[in-house]
Amino acid sequence: MTPDSADNGRATTYPVALRLAGRRVVVAGGGRIAARRVERLLAAGARVVLIAPRLAPALAERAAAGSIEWHQRGAEDADVRDAALCFAATDDVDVNTRIAAAARARGIPVQRADDAEASDFLVPALIERGPLQVSVSSDASAPSLTRRLRARLETLVPRAYGDLAALAGEFRGQVKTRVPRAERAEFWNAVFDGPIAEQVFAGRIEAARRELQAALAEAEPAKRATRGEVYLVGSGPGDPDLLTFRALRLMQRADVVLYDSLLPASILELVSPDAERIHVGKRASKHTLPQDQINALMVELAQAGRRVLRLKGGDPFVFGRGGEEIAELADAGIPFQIVPGITAANGCAAYAGIPLTHRDYAQSVTFVTGHLKQGELNLSWAELAQRGQTVVFFMGRRNLDTICARLIEHGLPADWPAAMVIDGTTARQRLIAATLSDLPARVAAERSTGAALLIVGEVVRLHERLGWFHPTAEY
């Protein structure tokens, strides 16, 4: 950092992106840093002249393939002639100093791998998505912080942004000629915030291209922007950290959210603050809104041009009625997308240290519902009572006595391992690991009334060795 930047805390460099296609760029040095510079220069289409007595393997490959011009010797002052840019990246300070001086004497910007302060420019850390580039630089104050930030951004910027930028690039010229200047920003906002971008994020590039073409033809961007759509999103078992990136993005984008009673506040908080919140209930036997009304409401909101987020616990397609909800939308011709979530079975198993399958104990895993249908628990008990498998009961708390009794009647020993995971993956998680005969009484003694998942099988015992998540929160 220079004294100036130290004074006011601001960077003193000026960020630019250089066009180097076909231009001569000189790189002195043949090591790892030179190799990184060369890769980026080649991606930018530069004509790379490399001067080094020896080459790192990646550079040797480039030289052998004829992608770069390699001079096998030490760098000399005259090498920098006619260069658009110069990199002094040898491991010899004196050579770097000499080459940097030679470049500067000819007015050629130079970067020294060994001395950021003595360089004319810095090379930022880069996140690339197609034509989109996000560069991060700290004015050479904290390169390792820059790298950390880059790693975080790498996970935050979806890959599909590259496709979106490429698609925008494809249409840029047409938009310029067909959409009046005053309406252009609004046109692009509608593209990036609306269904066209969503098509790209869902991997439907061709459909996005067609829609963009149509939007352009109509030149009615406002109309396009108000077309409604529905996002059926699985929010996982409770821990907000288990949300997917796509879930989070759509949660930020929606303008109305429909959510159930069991959805944790910590997840609901991540929905855009501007979105209208509609609680549709659904605690066992106390449905706030009947299922058909929830389905109808989604259709109605989407037809009114709203971006509707239907937020479900766990995964929408695992005992989540996702299929029923989406069928109605499909029939009404409303665009929708489905985002999988981590189901309670996977989340609870992982946070309880109970592998659902294991080569020694369980060759298969079955997910079943312990919920009564017309007052009956009509399950294939003989199959569920087989050894060598794990059986996971969703919604099994109310009928726990019956479930355990039936499994024993159909052949499992009374001391067969069974566990209840309550409020799994959250700070209130409770694991009650017991046997079929004593689990009901142990669970009945619990104060918590949270969501509960029953896991039956020998894998339950493994929690003693593999348990790792021991939250301390009190009820």
Ligand SMILES: C[S@@+](CC[C@H](N)C(=O)[O-])C[C@H]1O[C@@H](n2cnc3c(N)ncnc32)[C@H](O)[C@@H]1O
């Ligand atoms: C209507 S089902 C929905 C399942 C959800 N779609 C999924 O994939 O996890 C609700 C049941 O899931 C289970 N469940 C959901 N979240 C849970 C959690 N955090 N801990 C324990 N069980 C959970 C309970 O058995 C609860 O009764």
